[in-house]
Structures are given as C-alpha cells and as structure tokens.
Amino acid sequence: MILSGTQCAELSDAEIIRKSLEQVDYFSCLYQRYGPRLLQYIRRISSYSEEEAEDLLQDAFIKIWKNLNAYQPSLKLSSWLYRIVHNQVISSWRKQHGQQTSFALNDRDQFPDTLTEDLQYDDSGEEQMERLQQAIGDLPDKYKEVVLLKYFEDMNYEEISDILKIPEGTVATRLNRARQMMAKYCKKSSTKIR
Incomplete structure (x- = not known):
C-alpha cells in the first residue's frame, strides 16, 4: 500500500x-x-x-x-x-x-537571485545569463558542486559540508574562490559586474 x-x-x-x-x-x-x-x-x-x-x-x-x-x-x-x-x-x-568526473549545468536551469546578487550582477539579459552559465560550467568540479548545492539547491554550509564530507571552512573557501573565478570570467567576457 x-x-x-x-x-x-x-x-x-x-x-x-x-x-x-x-x-x-x-x-x-x-x-x-x-x-x-x-x-x-x-x-x-x-x-x-x-x-x-x-x-x-x-x-x-x-x-x-x-x-x-x-x-x-x-x-x-x-x-x-x-x-x-x-x-x-x-x-x-x-x-x-573512467575516474574523471564532470558536473553539468543544464540549459533548463534558472539562475537564483542569490547568485546574481552575490556576484553583484548588473544585467539579466539572455546573453549575460549565457555568459554566467558558461562561467559556472568552466569552474573546476570541486567549485562547481558547492555552487550548485548552495545556489541551486539552496543549502547552507553545514548541509553542503555533510554531503561532500568536507569541513564547513572548506565549503566557504570553495564558494569564495568560485565567486572570484566567475566574476573574473564574466569580466573577461564583458559581462557587467559591479
């Protein structure tokens, strides 16, 4: 039943x-x-x-x-x-x-406001969202997985830590580095970042 x-x-x-x-x-x-x-x-x-x-x-x-x-x-x-x-x-x-892992960000994903706010993202046009999607896609897997869990699954550091079996400090560091990498990518790609 x-x-x-x-x-x-x-x-x-x-x-x-x-x-x-x-x-x-x-x-x-x-x-x-x-x-x-x-x-x-x-x-x-x-x-x-x-x-x-x-x-x-x-x-x-x-x-x-x-x-x-x-x-x-x-x-x-x-x-x-x-x-x-x-x-x-x-x-x-x-x-x-084989041993190589790769996490994908699919086209159907919507970008959470918290992500664009954390990146101080100025524009929400389709072209800019594609650049942001590419920036996330280009992240090394260890950074991409924390971005996906934090922003797309709306999890806190403790939950991410439990899932990935890494310390909360490592979660924070990876998120910070991921944000820096995405901002750098977006800046290089002429995406407006404050």
Whole structure:
C-alpha cells in the first residue's frame, strides 16, 4: 500500500525513517517527499537523459533502503539523502567515463537571485545569463558542486559540508574562490559586474 501525500505530509522525517524500518509502506513517503528534488539535483549536476536520471534515482533509493538502518539522526536527513545521490552520480559517471568526473549545468536551469546578487550582477539579459552559465560550467568540479548545492539547491554550509564530507571552512573557501573565478570570467567576457 502506498500512503497518500496527505498521510506522508503529517509525518516528520524521523517518523518516516522509524516507520519505514517497521513497515515498508512508509518508505514511499520518503520517496514522495525527496524524490522530485533529488531527481532535479541529478539532472542539474549530470548530463544524463531524463530516463537515465530516473534510473539513477531508483538505484539511489534502493541504496537508501538498504542502508536505512545506518542513518544517524544527528545528520539532517536531506543531507544524508543528497550525499547518497551525489555519490551514486559520481559512481555511475566513473563507471561510464573512467575516474574523471564532470558536473553539468543544464540549459533548463534558472539562475537564483542569490547568485546574481552575490556576484553583484548588473544585467539579466539572455546573453549575460549565457555568459554566467558558461562561467559556472568552466569552474573546476570541486567549485562547481558547492555552487550548485548552495545556489541551486539552496543549502547552507553545514548541509553542503555533510554531503561532500568536507569541513564547513572548506565549503566557504570553495564558494569564495568560485565567486572570484566567475566574476573574473564574466569580466573577461564583458559581462557587467559591479
């Protein structure tokens, strides 16, 4: 039996985990709550087709199910789920392409206001947004992944730290360096930066 969205909405994350361990039907609540966001994240950081991204999400949820009893309540559930999905994407990519990883920013992505504000971005025309997309695309992966998690997934430093298993200070440093690189790229490309 799959529980309704209303039934799932009434449960906290901790209750979903506890009840899922007791009765498999409650696991569907986890999928209903986090599946769409995790799928969007997979599509955002990879160049996989819609079908491949959905397959990857299913594989990730199988892994989540198998490791549900290993979840530590001291971690934020969403961070734990994103870390599993993130690792699944990297693992899948490496199987297909060797050790080199590459995170993609897809055309369907909208640029969050917080990103353009942090870069003190003056213009919002299509050409300028393309330059900004190229600037993000040209970032080394370790900087791109923190930009995507911070600005496109709206996560805080602690959550990013949990997902990537790096200290919060490293998250801050990578974000700062990424902003500097993007500003430099945009300046070189004649994009208006204050």
